[in-house]
Amino acid sequence: MTDATATTAGYDAAEEFLDRQSPIQRLQGILHAYPWLSPAVVLVIALIIFSSITSLFAQPGNLGTITQQTAVTATLALGQTLIILTAGIDLSCGAVMVFSSMVMAKLAFDQGVAGLPALFLGILVGGIAGLINGLLVTRVNLPPFIVTLGTLGIFTSLTLLYATGRTVRNRELADELKWLGKPVLLPGGFTITYGVLVMIALYLVFAYVLRYTAWGTHVYAVGDDPDAARLAGIQVNRVLLSVYATAGVIFGIAGWVLIGRVNAASPNSGIDANLDSITAVVIGGTSLFGGRGRVFGTLIGALIVGVVDNGLSVAGLDEAYKRLAIGTLIIVAVTADQWIRRARA
């Protein structure tokens, strides 16, 4: 990494790591610098495998379907990435998403609120839920795992109580809430939805924010080394609080994407969504120890899950293989992360 010219002033400690780099160490260094690289390779391999198993898989129509199937998990996983970058975790994200979607749907259907304000209020509820998680983490000093395990139960039961066990069906939904389910035809026969576009837009926004703003830098710093961040004058708790609240808003938007995807708002949907989102983040190369990872890695991670899921069913293989494959991938990804974290160029 250091230039060969770096031998001035007697600070020759750098020489220590100029020469002794084996190819494996170099690979370690590259993966360390580009954490999304290994998931990208896995995605390409998965695409190749399924394309060779069945010709149905690589059809434009099917590939468009995969993006639609991935949109909800990918949106959730974006918020999850923010939280995991701070060395936290959110088990309640799926519950927050469903809660938000129920609030939107019922406000518009039962309370007669207009579609757009109902949508806005639903997303706001997601933000408040995230804020509650953040306050418990920063003010009460509880571990994020425990906080969100608790709020997972709380938000789930609130959703059930609020919905009184009833699904708001397609024809009962306000038009604005169904907007993200509308198809967008792309050249070449690909069909995606507005929900996919919203998901991609969110990724672009947060890729920019994390990479190019002070807030993004602080998110990485807080996850990487909270003490160093504090000593540098960063208000660690304020950053954490803003991360949980922002993630809550993203989960609320995921609730909107969810309605578009399933054409209904059901209190029973999104059961495993929290674990799916964590899976996407981890497979995407973001470290559970915080401070390391990229949102595009998460997007790739979500696509890997989507491709494996879809590919197995298109190929007519048993659904059980999906869990086997994804479970193995999780373990491989975290093992790789441990190994990459030890890289000292």
Place this chain on the structure above:
Amino acid sequence: MTETTTTTTGGGTSTVQPVLEGRGLVKTYGRVVALDGADFALYPGEVLAVIGDNGAGKSTLIKALSGAEIPDTGEMFLDGQQVSFKRPNEARAMGIETVYQTLAVAPALDIATNMYLGREIRKTGPLGSVLRMLDGAGMRKAAKAQMTELGIGTLQNMAQAVETLSGGQRQAVSVARAAAFGSRVIILDEPTAALGVRESAQVLRLIQNLRERGMPVILISHNMPQVFEVADRIHVQRLGKRAAVITPKSVSITDVVAIMTGALQVPAEDQTLGPVR
């Protein structure tokens, strides 16, 4: 006996104003008296070492001066102006920077990002003001210039992650950060405690570079040979008070240790000592 503990100028006749001064600082934690009316004075352009046994109150003294603790009573002056810091950021805003022993850099972030952490520079124009875009290239360039100025030649690539650096180089990043923003005083709190011999030497050289640039430095250290190597004056803290201020040239390590432990007493009139230069 007292002869060995006076400085070259001695007495209170100097007209040079201290850069940073503390008078009668008291800080208690419950029944523990950490600072018991401690005085402190740092003069322009000097490296002042602060030494003392464990529990002598040196870290509390430094915390008060850097804003990490609020003294119960006593006054502090920065360039003659009375100041009081409620948090480290306030001291920092007034040009007092602290380097900690714990290698306070975020390992996964690169050198330039660490140097500007918490004080990022935005791009000019709408990219910066509306989109809040950081000026990454500008910060890397400035970081590089700062490194060159301090003679840290081995660090060429400012986009290099800090975790790829040796301990000495990481501490060099901390010192460069302090030097970049510390306009008045740089406090180094046991900067070599976590380092090996060779890496410690690098940091000591950095301290000498800082002095050559006229930056007043406070160095807290346990390491007597290091202190005698770089310090212009030595502030000996004992039992919450300043026991003596001495110059390394006129006093032996043995005598300093004797003052630290209380085996050698210094008369009160010798404790108000002026600057060396």
